[in-house]
Amino acid sequence: MTQQLAETIRRAQCGDRDAFSCLVEQHYAAMFSFACRYLGDRQDAEDVTQQACIKLARSIGQFRFESAFSTWLYRLVINCARDWHSSQRPGQHGELDDVPTSDNCEATVLLRQVIGMVERMGEGFRDSLVLVLGEGLSHAEAAAILQVKESTVSWRLHEIRKRLSAQVQPGVDV
């Protein structure tokens, strides 16, 4: 963590409005990008990121510099995404009109399918997948964020690969 970032966080914790504003501005892109990959949907990602920003305002005082700020932020976004998921009524999401019309459509749909399948594999699988393959973190970093052992992350990814390779038909154009 750079000296400068630590200083900004400290000032925000003491109630410095500008410092906090700066902090949010700086990290918004990273949070949003992660939320996008986690949820597979821009609209949802915007909502979740906004919730995460609000949560950040409430809980910035609880950051104790024990881990990297980014690690802490990932955890925050994951928690928000989970809360957001559980607050969604079934059927509210995934209607046909929800299909984005950008030229990225097929990748998005496929990504959502993959995420959905991985989600059904159990708790923590989706988190591990997005952190390692989506965000390019190492297994150790992902393990630190998810507060599990490194081997657990490795095993989850192995399991995901195994099952996906068994399930996605060859010839699917990715």
Next chain:
Amino acid sequence: MNNKQLENLFARMDDSVDKEARQRSVAAALQTFDAVQEEKKNTPASQGIVAAHRLTPEQPSIGRRIMQLITATNSARGWLYGAMASAAVLVLGVFIALQIPTQSGLVSENATPDGSNVQSHYSMPARESLALADSSKVAAQASHGSSSLGFHAFSLPEETGPRSSFHASGRDKFDTVDANPVKRVSAEPVSTFSIDVDTASYSFVRRQLNAGFLPQKAAVRLEELVNYFPYDYPLPKDRSQPFSTNVTVLDSPWKAGNKLVHIGIQGYELQGARPRANIVFLLDVSGSMDSPDKLPLVKQSMRLLLDRLHAEDSVAIVVYAGAAGTVLEPTPVKDKQKILAALNRLQAGGSTAGAAGIQLAYQLAESQFIANGVNRIVLATDGDFNVGIGDIEELKGFVERKRQSGVFLSVLGFGQGNYQDALMQALAQNGNGVAAYIDTLGEAQKVLVEEAGSALFPIAKDVKIQVEFNPAAVSEYRLLGYETRLLAEEDFNNDAVDAGDIGAGHSVTAIYEITPVGSDSAVFGGSRYGEKLPSREKSDEYGYLKLRYKLPNEDGSRLISQPIGTQSQSTPEVLREARFATAVAGFAQLLSGNKYVGNWHYTDALKLAQSNRGDDAFGYRAEFIQLIRKAEVANAM
């Protein structure tokens, strides 16, 4: 789909930040930030539990709103709500209390004697159907996309749910078979049935009783309980006749005046020089094996196999799950307790690293290689064999090379759900072994006795028993158990009719309850018009026992016959074994709610079993005595 493709997929996700959205978020965050700071200023010094400092949901929770509803208005309303809530909790509590015993009482074992009696349904209930609905929705999305944009329509098969749902969920079905009725000798003097060496019912009953419940009545099959135990009948004298028949007549313990006729068949034990065996059990203990018809059956099968080995043979156990490991270094079979203890310790859990396990097993087998003996790996798995295999072809090649070194591989498949038959077949063929699917212990017996060593084999097949009762000596008879194995009288001499097989060293017991002529214990009343008086000839015989069997490699059947004398001359050992079998049969009848046992009770079964325990080298009978006690407790509840 590999890592690259997944990464690529993530990378193609459009994550460019929308400026407006960012503005909104920052504004919202700042607003919250201001509010938090404001609260801080208003309550500067407080360090204790202050509601405002706690993280709260955006809106008051439902619980809080309800509490406010009660407390904010007048207290009478509060009392009303309180009373309603208490009543609701009470009703729920009673409901749960009523549900618990029935639900858990039904959780049961899938192992079945012949598969047809039991159908188990693996439960992937609401969860899977949700998943299914979900994936079909996604597939619909995909095909919608394809119609407008012209890319491949594809559908992904749904996940089969997490491992934890691989449990039988108490929906085992048992065909209800009525117990054999009492028959009049004058009306139907001949009784015919096939022998049965299955023992699955005993495991099922044991499992239920150990859980503290009486088993379903339909799950109790008397002959399977009786035949679970090895009996110490004398061995046949020579090889020309593959088994000895031992007939014993006892007084019926549950009905004064009646007699029990025991027919004990002891299969011929393999003798003479037999090559030594070096066997490595390679057992799958991954999470998916955690099902009653998988790992427990594997253990039973391995025990069965163990009984067929000689003291100087060597056994090792390798397990694989997340990682492969040696549970038991090569151990001579004379240390049976050590091997059994190692088997009993096994528990299922984790993923499956079959390839590593196979390598380890070969290493162990080769370390104990016996030049002129049987060197074999016995792989038991439910088919999950996929972690760590780079290439299935490579694995097959490995097994094939090892075969040339003299170590063979047999594959035993267990359970249902994800059994990979083709892979198992391929491995076994390449390993010079047989791929067998084991759904019952009878099957395990068949497979393991034939396969474990080249000299182990079934000694007779299609074994049928026919008893003709003498009307001069017996007025009524009843066959205990074997309801599902009854044959028509004429089938006895028909060699085309299939019947049960008997393995080396196996013992089979059948029991008839008879009412001798003149006894007042008959259930049928006398006939007013009388039948013609039976001839007094041969009144010292209760009946005539006939036994038909085929040698394993013959198609024509052979016949053994002997009379059942009223004055039976049994040795004390055979008498003891017959009494123990009686205790088991009585216990089975109690469990199945049989109407013929009268006032006989669990305590009587307990006494009878305890006083006839015999040597009980493996502790089976001691375990049975515990089961009677458990049944007594469960029955009282």
